[in-house]
Amino acid sequence: MEPRHIEVRTAAGSREDAEKIARRLVDERLAACVQISGPVSSRYHWKGSIETSEEWVCTAKTRRDLYRRVEEAILQLHPYETPEITATEITAGSRAFLAWIAAETGTSSGAQRANGG
Numbered sequence: 001m002e003p004r005h006i007e008v009r010t011a012a013g014s015r016e017d018a019e020k021i022a023r024r025l026v027d028e029r030l031a032a033c034v035q036i037s038g039p040v041s042s043r044y045h046w047k048g049s050i051e052t053s054e055e056w057v058c059t060a061k062t063r064r065d066l067y068r069r070v071e072e073a074i075l076q077l078h079p080y081e082t083p084e085i086t087a088t089e090i091t092a093g094s095r096a097f098l099a100w101i102a103a104e105t106g107t108s109s110g111a112q113r114a115n116g117g
Contacts, residue, residue, distance in 0.1 A: 005090040005101050006064050010074050010083055011042065011055040018056035021077050030070045031060035032104035061101050064089070 008031070012018040015038070022034035038056035045051075062070055064087075071085050090098070 004064055005093065005098055006062060006067060006087045007090060008060040008062060008067065008070050008074075008085065008087045009057060010078065010085050011040070011057050012083075013053060013055055013079065015039075015056050017077070017079060018058050021058050021074055022060075024073050024077060025058075025060050025062075025070060028073065029105050029107065030066055030073055031062040032101040034058050034060045061090075063102060063105050066105060 010021065012021060015036070018036045018038070022031075022036055025031040025034050036056055036058055039054040040057055041052065042055050043050065043052045060070060067087055074083065074085050
């Protein structure tokens, strides 16, 4: 059986940018939750140089079928020319948590379904 849930990860150059991304994904029910971690130190190649920067990592819990919409939302808000946007399959997890992700994403009635409403 193919995993139905994923974590989508991106890194932003400021806490404010990370908050903006998290707010949009959760407000539009593209993610049930977005965790923001940081700051972290990133070292990478960019346009012929090696760069170091401070970033905030967003990890969104969502459904696999919403990936394209999540990616589009991140790209609309992200100030980077080439932002990191990766998805990792959640191959196992507590039944209740995975059901919560499914209930809270995709439709505005998700919260009512999760609470029996």
